Amino acid sequence: MNEKTLQYPVGKFRAPDSISPEDRARYIETIAAAPAGMRDAVCAGSIQQLDTPYREGGWTVRQVIHHVPESHMNAYIRFKLALTETDPVVKPYDEAAWAKLNDISVTPIETSLTLLEALHQRWVILMRGMSEEDWKKKYIHPEYGRSQTLEYTLALYAWHCDHHIGHVKSVIG
Numbered sequence: 160m161n162e163k164t165l166q167y168p169v170g171k172f173r174a175p176d177s178i179s180p181e182d183r184a185r186y187i188e189t190i191a192a193a194p195a196g197m198r199d200a201v202c203a204g205s206i207q208q209l210d211t212p213y214r215e216g217g218w219t220v221r222q223v224i225h226h227v228p229e230s231h232m233n234a235y236i237r238f239k240l241a242l243t244e245t246d247p248v249v250k251p252y253d254e255a256a257w258a259k260l261n262d263i264s265v266t267p268i269e270t271s272l273t274l275l276e277a278l279h280q281r282w283v284i285l286m287r288g289m290s291e292e293d294w295k296k297k298y299i300h301p302e303y304g305r306s307q308t309l310e311y312t313l314a315l316y317a318w319h320c321d322h323h324i325g326h327v328k329s330v331i332g
Contacts, residue, residue: 162214162215165213165214165217165329166214166217167322168322168325168326168328168329169318169321169322169325172314172315172318172319172322174311174314174315175314178294178310178311178313178314180291182314183286183294183310183313185317186313186314186316186317187283187286187287187313187317189317189320189321190279190282190283190286190313190316190317190320191279191283192320193227193275193279193320193321193324194272194275194276194279196320196324197224197227197272197275197320197323197324197327198272198276200324200327200328200331200332201220201224201268201272201327201331203331203332204220204327204330204331208220208330208331209221209224209268211330212330213326213327213329213330214329217326218258218326220326220327220330220331221263221264221268222258222263223323223326223327224268224271224272224327225258225262225263225266225268225271226254226257226258226323227271227275227319227320227323228271228274228275228278229254229257230254230319231275231278231279231282231316231319232278233249233252234282234312234316235278235281235282235285236249237249237298237312238282238285238286238309238312239285240298241296241297241298241309242285242289242293242296242309246297246298246299246306247298247299248298248299248301249298249299249300249301251300251301251302286313289309293309294308294309294310294313295308295309295310296308296309297309298312
């Protein structure tokens with residue numbers, strides 16, 4: 160595999176021009192299926208593979224597995240903020256710094272796999288109950304200097320699920 164494929168195993172995220180209710184349903188299903196997909200991808204591997212980076216200079220499988228629920232917790236909170244406030248400004252975080260914290264190396268991956276399952280269950284329930292109007296609600300991401308709708312965020316995180324499952328499969332697959 161070339162470097163670009165290793166970095167973006169499902170391609171770079173491309174925001175859709177528009178998102179239909181059918182697109183949203185498909186994205187929600189991707190998010191609903193992601194915990195099982197991540198578990199299946201990692202269960203085929205060995206302990207040694209957990210500490211193997213998916214590419215030179217990239218994160219290890221262990222770091223990816225712990226990163227996904229951390230990232231998705233932030234997304235879930237952003238959804239809740241946008242649904243309950245008017246154009247809230249969200250807090251960015253340094254995901255690369257988080258990946259280097261000591262809990263990443265000592266927490267069993269099962270903890271993050273279980274966390275991902277529970278988090279996605281709640282998030283999917285929330286999303287399935289959202290109205291057409293809710294999907295247009297926005298939050299402001301100061302790192303990008305613009306507001307993002309919840310339907311854009313849904314598409315982004317559906318891609319994010321496949322993106323990181325692809326990373327794990329590139330090492331373990």
